[in-house]
Amino acid sequence: MRITAFAQAPYRFMPDDFEQHHNSVCDTPYSLANRDGVYASIKDFMDELLHAARAGLDGITLTEHGQSSYDMMPNPDLVASALAYATELEGLDVAIYPMGRSLGKTREPIRVAEEYAMLDVISGGRLVAGIPVGLGYDAAINNGVPPIQIRTRFDENLELVLRAWRDQEPFAFNGRHSQYPMVNLWPRPLQDNVPVFITGIGNPRTMQLTLERGFGFNYFSFGGANLTARRIFPRYWEIADSLGVPRNPFRVGFLQTIGVAATDAEAERIYAGPAEYAFRKGLGSIPSEKLLIPGGLDIRGLQALLSDPADFGMTAQMKNATFKELSDAGAVIVGSPATVRDRLTEFCKEHGIGNLHAMLSFGNLSRQDAFANIEMFASEVAPALRGLWDGSGFAHHWWPERLGGQPQAHTPAAERVTP
Template structure:
């Protein structure tokens, strides 16, 4: 198994009455809530946390892109990854950018260029995320018509891949973009292009498209494996089987919030308020209707949601839930190293997870506690996860080839 440290950059000091004063974490919060000096500190902490994870032995570091929001103030993750590409020089660590968000982009060639730059800067360690993106981010923040979001995405994807791979200068005369001459400089180090991961939340159309292109499907499991994931992940493997694709665990990436302490009780005491901050103030603050504005979700996706609303998990109840509820539902896997590794192995085996995105910072978690979480995870949990699929002998085709030899980590304790 490949294991990445995943970090978002939320605003960590929202007022206690934030949920009552503001209808949403997207656009509604007034700018004066976010002090620029605080944001500068948060960005430096994000870089430091990911660098700490890279040095601690994780296989990769991962971030996402979101605009005009409180829960992940990261409008351009490539800036952070450019810093990390240099800071991790010489370390066998993949740089997993789960944006730039293609569905909202008005400049797809810019995505191709910046990803090529990152691949060069990192000596071929980039994993290129090409997400459609959340509905509100594309359709409200960036003004993309909901009905056109997927069509624009498909054209942008074709243009990006051709720009990476074409051997001749070519014109592009698409529906949404026209260029008289495309001649990408620089080209990616990885040929024909970096491995592509596509984040998604369960729509069958996206799964079919990802499988048809032989990309890695990345499920962002904010709502835990016991409700939402047990609806979504079996669907993915069922579609893969129908399409004649092998059940290679490395074609699936899975995000899981993880907090580790010396004991289960200490984990609740240390992390509980920060976990609740994330789910109450951040995630629950996205208006449910904005996750799928009319026209954004295709017909098969709507049909699945109507037949089985488990894809959304317990989203409407998030603000009524407490840490114990989140832990019981595995929205967060929390506890001692033994508790955490046992639960993670159970989830990975059930869903055939070949790439784990361990979210090791959450909500208002102080920086020092985030570093402790990363360190405990790397030392006490990671060594037990890494060999999970070795005995089955699968080839990992969705990872930078120069890093496939893997890296050493501390031996499992005991």
């Protein structure tokens, strides 16, 4: 089991009633922020990720969201590069793992390929490349991409990025969405086979893509894993079975918000407030119409979602979620080391998860409490999980070789039919 530290960069000093008056994306008034608050929010966020590397976790993961107050991260590669260099200086063998640059959003796919190549070089071959389609508001509003082209851009850009890393000779690229007379990256990634993870929310088509092509699959539990996991993971593994793909747990990544303290009661005292802050002022304040922009979701996916929105768990109730509701839904796991250990072990075993992305700083959790959470998780929870798949016979093909993985070449795309 590989265990990374995941973090987003929320503005940590929002007014208590923020969610009653504002959205957390696109039109959030910048007058709510001040210079010191912005500086501290980003500084603490980066310090916490570096602290997690020092504490012995296996990787540093982060996401991309533009014009967003719950994750002030217009380009995660900027932060990832700073941390790649810092960890290289300190000799910390952790994966540098943006989850990452949205290929449905970007109008500069070669720039993404170049940034990832740079990250792999700066980190000495420790890049894990997360490649998401991206959220509707981020691609369509923040970057002006027609929603109906988000998926077709993603598909095209993904092939371009992989080819730009792989091909030895310069090539011309004549795409529907971008054209380049000559693609010839300097530098290329150090790794011959950069591990690639694609983030999914439940769409069988995305699951199938990752399985057919040999990419890893990341799933985020923000909507409450107790509500969603028994839908998502069996679906994924059934598709794997139907394709004849082995149930290797290392191809799956799972993101979970976690708070650990000496006792269950102490943990609730520390983490309940920041958890409510995180979900109410973050995900809970993204209006659905900014996520489900017409054209952004395939008509069949839309029919499925309207008929049965349960893949999204309690997302629609997040704006007023209480800690108890978040905890019951599994959106957060908070408790003593034993409580958290047991819950995570059972969960990862049940669903065949070989990569855990632990969100250990969230909402307005103070820097000191985040550091303490990271330390206690790294020393008292992570060690018990690491060996979960020892003896399973599976190798980790989605992890850098320098960090003990055995990455493999991706399966080339067959003739893909649009859509």
